[in-house]
């Protein structure tokens with residue numbers, strides 16, 4: 001099961017198609033940054049690279065709630081690597 005969402009970059013000029021898998025709530029991604037914004041240093045706070053040169057900023061509280069409630073995983077183990085490497089968001 002997956003959900004596909006087009007989310008605009010903070011600049012509003014480009015959209016990234018995000019795929020959410022295994023029931024991960026779409027609210028887990030709160031900001032996306034296009035390659036142009038990254039190049040121009042417009043990234044604000046911690047964001048993590050995904051394919052295509054885009055970066056994502058996560059709401060880790062959402063991810064922790066999901067991991068605890070749906071997967072029975074200790075929320076302390078949830079970080080951006082868990083989300084990206086686990087394929088929950090691409």
Ligand SMILES: [Zn+2]
Nearest residue numbers: 009011034037
């Ligand atoms: Zn942008």
